[in-house]
Amino acid sequence: MPSEERAEGGEDATEGRVLAGRYRLNKRIDEGGAGEVWQARDERLDRDVAIKILGPSADEAFRERFADEARRAASVIHPNVVTVFDEGRDGADAFMVMELVRGRTLRDVVADRGPLRPHEAARLVAQIAAALDAAHEAGVIHCDVKPANVIVDQQGTAKLTDFGIARAARGPREHELIGTARYIAPERIEGRAPTERSDVYSLGLVAYELIAGRPPNAEMETEDLLRVRLDGRAPSLRLARVGISEEIDRVVAKALARDPQGRYASAGAFARELLAASQRDDATGVLPPVTRPLRARGRREFHVDTTIALLAIVLVLVATLAIFASFQGRALDA
Known part of the structure; x- marks a missing residue:
């Protein structure tokens, strides 16, 4: 061309x-x-x-x-x-x-919908994790896991794409820094070779973005972002979105640990813990439907019965008065 x-x-x-x-x-x-x-x-x-x-x-x-x-x-x-x-x-x-996958990237999904429910985000992360585990088993490290490289088709299946800068996990590993800066692991910034846990870190950033609706430190320029990634702590989801449980925050923070050895050993291990945490979070976040207490219904029925009884008493009194008036009229005529 x-x-x-x-x-x-x-x-x-x-x-x-x-x-x-x-x-x-x-x-x-x-x-x-x-x-x-x-x-x-x-x-x-x-x-x-x-x-x-x-x-x-x-x-x-x-x-x-x-x-x-x-x-x-x-x-x-x-x-x-x-x-x-x-x-x-x-x-x-x-x-x-x-x-050819007909669908939308996760980047577009988040741009349109904003933050996803934790359990929905966890299901998507689990699919990406399955893809990464398969790649790692085949000896391939992706090196550029990000929302723009995940396509969700019309059936809701997430597909990881763009292995164009992937690295062989077996044999010599290149130290050249290639990838998208916003989704790159700290050890790659330092010039160390990528490992499977480098992909776990990037997947943690994807999970963060799906749940928070934006990437961590979204306002920072690249140079500042990389400095914070090297020197700062793992970003907290609870500071980015109200209502996130401590457990979900802890799971994502572990995937984003500064030291690769502090992260999950595999993408699948991270996804399983995130799914479990999000299911518990969704269960505690759903309020039961409000039902009227039975005794309230009893009070209402009691109120209706009382009204009917009072009306009956009034009718009896009116009838009694009418009869009394009738007898009194006859007595006067006599």
């Missing part, structure tokens, strides 16, 4: 292009610093797919790593992971072919 074409014609210059003689680009659905994502048609298998494209500005080393990570991501087969079908090159462009 030559940059001159993109500059002159924008999206129209690329729409309809066929990559590798097989994938026809139909619609650009996202773009960022690492490239673009397109909805495309696999004309060989007659199905819709999503394609991530690295443009000609990416250097050769990044292209090779992109292809390597596409192959690693393809090894992670799980219902909560966006499946990678293919990778290749077309001219100057490297591309990755993935499952």
Whole structure:
């Protein structure tokens, strides 16, 4: 995809292009610093797919790593992971072919709805955790877990995507700081290699954002944010949203521990504790329906019965007076 074409014609210059003689680009659905994502048609298998494209500005080393990570991501087969079908090159462009998920990112969900109920957030976190556990079992560390990289489809299934900067969990680990600063673990800021617990930290930040409705320290610039992440304590959900239980706050804070050894050993372990805590929190937060006490109903019925009795007494008195008046009238006539 030559940059001159993109500059002159924008999206129209690329729409309809066929990559590798097989994938026809139909619609650009996202773009960022690492490239673009397109909805495309696999004309060989007659199905819709999503394609991530690295443009000609990416250097050769990044292209090779992109292809390597596409192959690693393809090894992670799980219902909560966006499946990678293919990778290749077309001219100057490297591309990755993935499952097309029709839905919305968690970033968009939070932007539209604000904070989610803790139990709803925990169910989404549990699905992302299942995807991460599958990736870690396959030897892949994601390194960029964030709401924008989770798509929720029309059935409510969360799918983790964008393994483009993932790292091999087995073998040499790179120390280059790559990822989104707002969701990166403290040890990565220090230049240490990522581990599975680095992904747990990022998942903790996602959980925080879903429950609070915004990321921690949202008002900070990147430099200040990274400094606080290195020197400060784990952010507290109870300071961000009223009504959050101490248990939920404690579980999320453990996932966000400064020291990786202080975090949960796996994403699944974190998700299970968050689910349990949120279920207890939801149960205690639901007030029972207000019912009228039985004795109140009795008082009302007693009040009605008394009224009827009084009316009956009045009628008897009126009738008695009428009869008395009638007898008195007859006596006068006599």
